[in-house]
Amino acid sequence: MNLLDLIFPKRCVNCGKSGEYVCSNCFTFISFDVKKLCLVCDKPTYNSLTHPRCINRYSIDGCFSAISYNKIAQKLIYSFKYKPYLSDLKTFLSELFIESIIQNEDFVNLVEKSEFIFIPIPLSSSKLRKRGYNQSEILSTALSKKFKIPAQNLLVRTKDTQNQFKLKRKERELNIKGAFELDARSLKLDARNIFLVDDVVTTGATLKEAANVLKRAGAKQVFGLTLARD
Numbered sequence: 001m002n003l004l005d006l007i008f009p010k011r012c013v014n015c016g017k018s019g020e021y022v023c024s025n026c027f028t029f030i031s032f033d034v035k036k037l038c039l040v041c042d043k044p045t046y047n048s049l050t051h052p053r054c055i056n057r058y059s060i061d062g063c064f065s066a067i068s069y070n071k072i073a074q075k076l077i078y079s080f081k082y083k084p085y086l087s088d089l090k091t092f093l094s095e096l097f098i099e100s101i102i103q104n105e106d107f108v109n110l111v112e113k114s115e116f117i118f119i120p121i122p123l124s125s126s127k128l129r130k131r132g133y134n135q136s137e138i139l140s141t142a143l144s145k146k147f148k149i150p151a152q153n154l155l156v157r158t159k160d161t162q163n164q165f166k167l168k169r170k171e172r173e174l175n176i177k178g179a180f181e182l183d184a185r186s187l188k189l190d191a192r193n194i195f196l197v198d199d200v201v202t203t204g205a206t207l208k209e210a211a212n213v214l215k216r217a218g219a220k221q222v223f224g225l226t227l228a229r230d
């Protein structure tokens with residue numbers, strides 16, 4: 001046990017019971033029944049992939065998520081982002097992410113068939129300074145270790161965008177437009193397959209914009225990979 005655990009003992013984020021971040025009772029509220037929607041047209045898809053009819057040259061190829069963004073997931077992700085002193089929460093969420101996604105056959109098939117890299121969705125430098133860490137990078141590093149797939153910070157956020165949560169679908173797309181650039185140090189992305197790692201996907205505006213930038217730089221396939229799906 002480390003010092004932070006003594007100062008901030010583990011409590012269930014949902015009911016406050018001490019012992020774990022999610023007690024056994026509240027764990028049953030975590031839902032692995034994730035909506036499978038095409039990020040381009042927002043209509044159902046059976047395999048988490050973008051419909052063939054919706055794909056164009058620069059669109060995202062699909063999106064896989066581990067849990068549903070219900071009340072308890074919202075509380076967990078909020079704590080993950082804003083309560084860094086909950087020292088083991090990142091391990092708990094990374095394990096939850098891995099345990100769920102490893103059971104998604106479509107995801108596993110992709111990983112086994114082609115070579116991929118993980119790229120976390122970056123924060124703006126001001127937000128990163130304020131928070132001290134990028135939660136998507138933490139998830140991306142954990143996935144990288146588990147799946148033995150390299151994780152690289154190849155995207156930078158060049159625009160300090162408004163919080164997407166307050167915005168409607170169309171506004172989100174405008175807000176995030178032009179927010180990402182490829183890291184100047186990165187090599188050409190020729191024929192690389194990429195999983196864009198993020199904590200939550202809602203309308204997919206952020207993932208679609210990042211995928212667009214990566215595909216214009218020569219990436220082959222680009223998929224979203226998120227802990228939660230709204």
Ligand SMILES: [Zn+2]
Binds near residue numbers: 013
């Ligand atoms: Zn509880």
Ligand SMILES: [Zn+2]
Binds near residue numbers: 038040041051
């Ligand atoms: Zn579609």
